[in-house]
Each structure stands twice: as structure tokens, then as C-alpha cells.
Amino acid sequence: xxxxxxxxxxxxxxxxxxxxxxxxxxxxxxxxxxxxxxxxxxxxxxxxxxxxxxxxxxxxxxxxxxxxxxxxxxxxxxxxxxxxxxxxxxxxxxxxxxxxxxx
Amino acid sequence: xxxxxxxxxxxxxxxxxxxxxxxxxxxxxxxxxxxxxxxxxxxxxxxxxxxxxxxxxxxxxxxxxxxxxxxxxxxxxxxxxxxxxxxxxxxxxxxxxxxxxxxxxxxxxxxxxxxxxxxxxxxxxxxxxxxxxxxxxxxxxxxxxxxxxxxxxxxxxxxxxxxxxxxxxxxxxxxxxxxxxxxxxxxxxxxxxxxxxxxxxxxxxxxxxxxxxxxxxxxxxxxxxxxxxxxxxxxxxxxxxxxxxxxxxxxxxxxxxxxxxxxxxxxxxxxxxxxxxxxxxxxxxxxxxxxxxxxxxxxxxxxxxxxxxxxxxxxxxxxxxxxxxxxxxxxxxxxxxxxxxxxxxxxxxxxxxxxxxxxxxxxxxxxxxxxxxxxxxxxxxxxxxxxxxxxxxxxxxxxxxxxxxxxxxxxxxxxxxxxxxxxxxxxxxxxxxxxxxxxxxxxxxxxxxxxxxxxxxxxxxxxxx
Numbered sequence: 001x002x003x004x005x006x007x008x009x010x011x012x013x014x015x016x017x018x019x020x021x022x023x024x025x026x027x028x029x030x031x032x033x034x035x036x037x038x039x040x041x042x043x044x045x046x047x048x049x050x051x052x053x054x055x056x057x058x059x060x061x062x063x064x065x066x067x068x069x070x071x072x073x074x075x076x077x078x079x080x081x082x083x084x085x086x087x088x089x090x091x092x093x094x095x096x097x098x099x100x101x102x103x
Numbered sequence: 104x105x106x107x108x109x110x111x112x113x114x115x116x117x118x119x120x121x122x123x124x125x126x127x128x129x130x131x132x133x134x135x136x137x138x139x140x141x142x143x144x145x146x147x148x149x150x151x152x153x154x155x156x157x158x159x160x161x162x163x164x165x166x167x168x169x170x171x172x173x174x175x176x177x178x179x180x181x182x183x184x185x186x187x188x189x190x191x192x193x194x195x196x197x198x199x200x201x202x203x204x205x206x207x208x209x210x211x212x213x214x215x216x217x218x219x220x221x222x223x224x225x226x227x228x229x230x231x232x233x234x235x236x237x238x239x240x241x242x243x244x245x246x247x248x249x250x251x252x253x254x255x256x257x258x259x260x261x262x263x264x265x266x267x268x269x270x271x272x273x274x275x276x277x278x279x280x281x282x283x284x285x286x287x288x289x290x291x292x293x294x295x296x297x298x299x300x301x302x303x304x305x306x307x308x309x310x311x312x313x314x315x316x317x318x319x320x321x322x323x324x325x326x327x328x329x330x331x332x333x334x335x336x337x338x339x340x341x342x343x344x345x346x347x348x349x350x351x352x353x354x355x356x357x358x359x360x361x362x363x364x365x366x367x368x369x370x371x372x373x374x375x376x377x378x379x380x381x382x383x384x385x386x387x388x389x390x391x392x393x394x395x396x397x398x399x400x401x402x403x404x405x406x407x408x409x410x411x412x413x414x415x416x417x418x419x420x421x422x423x424x425x426x427x428x429x430x431x432x433x434x435x436x437x438x439x440x441x442x443x444x445x446x447x448x449x450x451x452x453x454x455x456x457x458x459x460x461x462x463x464x465x466x467x468x469x470x471x472x473x474x475x476x477x478x479x480x481x482x483x484x485x486x487x488x489x490x491x492x493x494x495x496x497x498x499x500x501x502x503x504x505x506x507x508x509x510x511x512x513x514x515x516x517x518x519x520x521x522x523x524x525x526x527x528x529x530x531x532x533x534x535x536x537x538x539x540x541x542x543x544x545x546x547x548x549x550x551x552x553x554x555x556x557x558x559x560x561x562x563x564x565x566x567x568x
Contacts, residue, residue: 006229009339009347016351019122024356027128029452029477030466032360032459033189034138035128036327039353040196042121042141043334046203047170048114048152049218049341053210054166055158056217062162066214071169073206076199078173079180084196085142086181091189091463092138095131098471 034091041084047077110155111344113147118348120144125352131472148345186467187424190323190456194252197326201244201307204333205300208238211340212296218341224291230340231291235284237336238296239303244329246307251322254311255456261316269313270377276306314375317421319456320364321375328357360458367452367478369504369515397533397545399552402563405527408551410568412489414445416481418518419461420454422495422530426557429468432494435565436470442568447484448475449518451499482519491523493544494557497536502543510540526550529557 027035053070057063063071120140127137149170153163184192211234215221220230253259280302287295314322335350365372409415417436423429436446448470454461465475485491493500500520503510520526521544528550535541544550553560 005342006339009342009344012344013335013339013347013351016118016122016348017355020125020352020355021359023122023125023352024359027125028130029363030450030459030462030472030475031128031131031134032363033193033457033463034134035125035356035459036193036323036360036457037189037196038124038128038138038141039327039331039356040193040200042124042145042349043200043330043353044203045117045121045145045148045345045349046200046207046334046337048148048343048346049207049211049337050203051149051152051166052156052218052341053207053214054169055156055162056210056214057162062160062165064214066210066217067162069206069210069213071165073203073210074166074169075173076203076206078170079177080196080199080203081145081177082174083177083181083192085138085145086178087184087189087192088138088141089135090181091186091466092131092134094186094463094466094469095134095472096466096469097131098473 031092031095034088037084037091038088041081041088044077044080044084047074047081050074050077105151105154107155110151113151114343114345115348117144117148117151117345120147121345121349121352125356144345186463187427189463190319190460191252191255193457194248194255194323194326197323197330198245198248198252200330201241201246201248201326201333204241204330204337205238205245207337208234208241208340209300212238212293220340223293226291228288231288232284233336233339235287235296235299237333237340239280239284239299240329240336241333242300242303243307243310244326244333246304247311247322247329248307248326250308250311251319251326254316255319261319263315264312269309273306273309276302276309280306310376313377316456317453318368318375320453320458320460321361321368321372323457324357324360324364325376326357328354328361331355331357364453364458367516369512395546397552398550399554400527401553402555402560403567404551405553405560406564406567408525408527409439409444409490409492409564410442412444412524414447414484414488415439415490415492416485416488416520416523417446417448418491418493418496418500418520419448419450419465420494420496420499421456421460422497423557424455424460424464424495426495428494428558428561429464429470431558431561431565433465433468433470435561435568438565438568446474447481449478449481449485450475451478451496451518452516454496454499478516478518485519486522489524491520491526492529493520493526494529494561497530497542498540500542500544501536501540503540506543512540520544521547521549524549527553529553529555529560531556 331353338346
């Protein structure tokens, strides 16, 4: 009997939770705010689903109810992707070490 | 158009890049590179999606337009937002992820053929379960984050909103969500789908209103976690590895942060979620308020004390962020350092309105991150320090947490500020902090209260140094 592909996805899911668990515990507490903004940005990979939804219309009707929701989701996810990565970049650029040349 | 297998491999690659993005955050040096990995992962995921649909017709142009429109709004916000407003921003972003998940689920429900999930009214059972869970969690994330945003932004009062029968009501709604998902899956009725969404929006709203302003670090982390689980739910529906991996990463990340925040307050997760903290305790705090003598001083006294110290530990809290005093504080520290005084910063896990909030503010004010220490790293140093400068923090320094088992904050890890030779406490008045209890530190022999606005006081001290 073949194994349902769902089981494979479930395996990936469970293992990723464990990876996430160990990776996040090793994040230094001083970077917890950038951690939140970057997880925000990457969870917007949901844009993948939004793009499929947006392109679901055919050449006659680009806009049907389903694809309109897709397009709206694309815009929302894009705000998050650009906003999330850029604000993280901006924050991380501020973390500096002590200047050595101070007396 | 590329094959499904090839695109699945690329999705896996972008999932791995996202793991590396989080891995990079283990130290500030590697973090910037990590962020680039994250961006690369996102670019790969989006490109592969375009290639796998193979649809470069007019619809494609609209997709690009919407990405650019959203992207420019996002970029604009990212450059304009002040660092003090990070908690609001993150809450706002969470609501967008939640809403996007809801929209994708709606789209998949209305047009399942586009996602190979069956036909309307006859969607594969597994997909329908995943879709409805993703939609429900997404909706809860959305409305919960909107409330969190309004509370943080000050549009809505930060004090908890409690009413009779709140918890039973929430429990009934949560059970009804499960029942609705079951009915939806057995009947495929679109009406039930809309009802499910409406009820999920409602519960997200009801879950967050009883939680007070200073519990926001837990709420934000929790909503962070929810947004991950919503993404994972949609990932299962779309059979997309990148989404499943990311959802799991974000979900566990948010859960860990909530755990750290709860531990920082010595409260259970359920205690925070059930809410109402601060609303009930405020009255008891005022009841046993007795007039006890405090020593208060001015900027001149503070400057004198610090000038004669050899080491100073600064304890910043949310009040510093409110007063926007971080830059003034750094100038004061610069002056101290010129006088060969050793200065370090002590940060409590729940200082501020989100995890790591104080660290970002100090970094923005050009404080080097290797002068900033976490509670466990620095707590033993207070006994050897000459001056502790408490600015905008309160409950996290209260020695009552160690001595009085009756106190609502008993057992919470606190900074041992009272062990310093002298304590300078910048505060506007003697009013109790968020927990609604008096801070014993105010009345200690070695404490000098500096009643003033944090920013103004810090500037005045600098002038007097």
C-alpha cells in the first residue's frame, strides 16, 4: 500500500517545528524584536498561494471573485514581505559593537 | 513551465534559506547575512511560483502591479516607522498575514480547481479540513492583531476589558468553531464557511480585549505564533513545502517567545490569556498605600552621585521609550565614560512592549550591544556597582517579588537593583506600576527618587556632570 503524500507533508511539518524550536532558542535575546519582524516577513511566503489564486482566472475574465481575493492577498503579503525584510535590515544595521579606538 | 517535482525542490530550498535566516539571528554579526538569506528564499519562492503556473498573460501583469503596490507601501512604512513604534508595526503586520491567509482560503474555497483540490461543492475532504483550519486561525490572527495594534497605538485603552460570563462565552465560541469545521467538511456548504470566518473574527477580538497593555509582549508573541500556524494550514492545503516549513518555524518561534515572556513575569500562559491582570489588582494597591517617607533629589544630586561612582548600571524600561529618552540617556552615558566610569545596561526580559524592544531602542541610540546585558548575565553585578540608574522601569526592580509571597508579582525574576550602593530612580510620581503594587525600592535608605520626565531629567544630569 502506498503512503498518502499527506503523511510526508506532516513529517516535514513536525520536523520543521523541531528545527524551529532549536534555532529559535539559539537566537540571542537582544535580537528578539528583529526575530519577530523577520518571521513576519517569511510567513508572508503565503503570497505563493495568493499568486496561484490571482492567476486562476482565464484570459477572458482575469477578475472573478476568487482571483480578486487572490490579488488582495498578494497586495497584503507584499506589504509584509517588503516591510518586514526592510525594517529588519534597518534594525540590524543599528546593532554595533563597542568602538575599539575609544580611550 | 517547470515540472511539479522541480518546483517542489525549489520550495524546499527556500524553506531551508528561511531556516538559515533565523539561524543568523544567533548573533548580531551574522544577522545581516541571515536577513539576506531570507530575502533570497522569498525571491526563489515567488519566481518558482510564476514559472510553475506558466501563466504570463494579462493576469501576470496584474500580479506584478499588486506586488509593486503592496511592496511600495511596505517599503515606505519600513523606512518611516520610528523604532519606538515597533510593537504596533509588528502587530499590524501580523494582522496582514492573517488576512492574507483568510483571502487565500476564500479563493481556494470558491475556485478549488485552480489549486487542484476538486470542484466547488466537492472539495477533497483533507484539503477542506486544512483550508478551514487555516482560514479560522488566520481570521483569529487578524482580528486579534487589530485589537493589539489599537491598544499599543493608544487608540483603544490599554486597560483590560472584562465582563461577566466572558470565559464561558469564549469557550462556547471556540467549541462552536470546531463544530462548524466538522459540519462544513461534511456538508461542503458555503454558508457554513462564511459563518466560520465570521465567528473566528469574533473570537480573535474577544480573546484579546481582556488582556492589559503590559501583557502585550505575550500577546504579540502569541499572535506571531498564530500567524505561523495559519500559514502552515494554508501550506497543507496548497501542498507547498515552503509554506509548511515556514509556518512551523514561525509557529514555534512565536510559541517560544511567549514562553520566555511568561517566564519573565512568572505567570502561566493561561493566566495571561485569561486576562484581567492589573484591572483587579489596582484597587488593592491603592488600599494599602500608606504614606512612607521617600528621599527625593534633583539633577544636581544625581550628577554628584554618579560622578563619584566607578561603575553605573542603567535599568531602562518602557517609560524610557514613552519619554523618548534613549538618545539623551546615551549622551549622559558618554559623559560618564569620559570620566572613566564603567557603564553597563541591564535589561529585564519583559521590559518594553515586545520581546527585545529595549535592545532595539538602545541600538538605535548608538549604544554598542556588548554593553547591554540580560537579567541573568548582570544580576550579580549590582552588588558591586556604585549606582543603579532606573529609568522608566518599575515592577521589574521591585524587591517584593523576592520577599512577599502575598504579592501578585511574587516569584517573578527581578533585577537586584537594591543591592547597589545607591539607586537613582527616575519617575514622574510615586504611582504604582502596571502590577498595581507599591515598589519597596522607593522607600529604601539608599534610594534617591528623581521626580521628573525621564528625558528632561537625563538631559539635566548631563549638564550637571
